[in-house]
Amino acid sequence: MTTIDKHKPILVTGGTGYLASWIIKQLLDEGLSVHTTVRQKKHKTKYQHLLDAAKQSPGKLKIFEADLLIDHSFQEAMTGCELVTHTASPFKITGIKNADKELVQPALQGTRNVLFSANDSDSVKRIVLTSSIVAMVGDTIDIQNLNHGVMTEKSWNTTSSVNHQPYPYSKTLAEKEAWRIASEQNRWDLVVINPGFILGPSLSKRTDSTSISLMRQLLSGKFKMGxxxxxxxxxxxRDVAKAHILAGLTASANGRHLAAAHQKDFLAIAEVIRKKHPRYPLPEKVLPKWLFKFVGPLMGFSRKYVERNIGYDFVFDNSYIQQDLGLKFRPFETTIEDHFKQLVNDGLIPDKRS
Structure with missing residues (x-):
């Protein structure tokens, strides 16, 4: 049992991120004090949405400069914090030239950097780490080999490598390293959130999130053929953000938490939008696997990836996160509709609403 003093500041690393921004906003809306890190404070436009959120809430926000690859750079931001939420990690699926340099080492080094800083900080009592569902399973086909063909918090990714599925590999190594470091001390405890495919409105107009990029591609007609x-x-x-906060502030929170709500395919996403906004060139069918094997490499997906992932479903049991944290998930339709509205309102997709 770890009780966090809500009067102390809470550190959220990687504050400009899609998920981190929502964690910060929700903490500020609760009237809490938040420390967050950015790579360069001079690039104010990247975190202006956080400053705006702070102005509109009862909480207080303080910005610090830190870098995953610079030792001890999180120390100042961590001062006085009992709770640290570590979200910062590189996220790339395609366009990777050097997986070890771009993904694996930054994820590992960043995790070590933050956790070793916690070891050197007298105030830290709990760290909440953003891992991923891909630290539980590397390729979707692997789920068939799990107990009853269902993912749970007991599942670990055993098939990814630096050459195949390097992003899942980086998340797996980083989470395992976090558990190792946590086990070697007894002053703070570790709680992990493993999100699935995150969708929903962004608080900024950034488009470099894979989730936002996919939504824009679906609405642009890129997948019109299937x-x-x-x-x-x-x-x-917003639910994943809430999960992080509950994981931090629920004294009894423990272990890994598979944060996924709905088992849905890309056509289901398109259908929610098409019902109200039929003018968008949304996909209406599934692309045959043999065809995706042909075009996949042109889109940055290897044939091995296609073979082991396309045509298989993410089947999961999310009962533990609901039981341990008391988390309630939003309806799927709400997530998609709110995400769509944000993209239109921010001018990131054309307004073709009827």
Whole structure:
């Protein structure tokens, strides 16, 4: 049992991120004090949405400069914090030239950097780490080999490598390293959130999130000919943010938490939007796997990836996160509709609403 003093500041690393921004906003809306890190404070436009959120809430926000690859750079931001939420980690699926340099080492080094800083900080009592569902399973086909063919918090990714599925590999190594470091001390405890495919409105107009990029592609007509087959483990970004806060402030919170709400495919996402906004060139069918094998490499997906992921479903059991944290998930339709509205209102997709 770890009780956090809500009068002390809470550190959220990687504050400009899609998920981190919502964690910060929700903490500020609760009237709490938040420390967050950005790579360069001089680039104010990247975190102006956080300053705006702070102005509109009873909480207080303080910005610090830190870098995953610079030792001890999180120390100042951590001063006086009992709770640290570590979200900062590189996220790339395609366009990777050097996986070890771009993904694996930053994820590992960043995790070590933050956790070693916690070791050197007298105030830290709990760290909440953002891991991923892909630290539980590397390729979707692997789920068939799990107990009853269902993912749970007991599942670990055993098939990814630096050459195949390097992003899942980086998340797996980083989470395992976090558990190792946590086990070697007894002053703070570790709680982990493993989100599925995060969707939902963004607080900024940034488009470099993979989730936002996919929504824009779906609405642009890029997948008009069809989408890959297979259900995703979809979850709302606001629910994942809430999960992090509950994991930090619930004294009894413990272990890993699979944060996924709905088993839905890409056609289901398109259908929610098409019902109210039929003018968008949304996909209406699934692309045959043989065809995706042909075009996949042109889109940055290897044939091995296609073979092991397309046509298989994310089947999961999310009962533990609901039981341990008391988390309630939003309806799937709400997530998609709110995400769509944000993209239109921010001018990130054309307004073709009837």
């Amino acid at each position: 989408v890959p087959d297979g259900d995703q483990a979809v979850v709302d970004v």
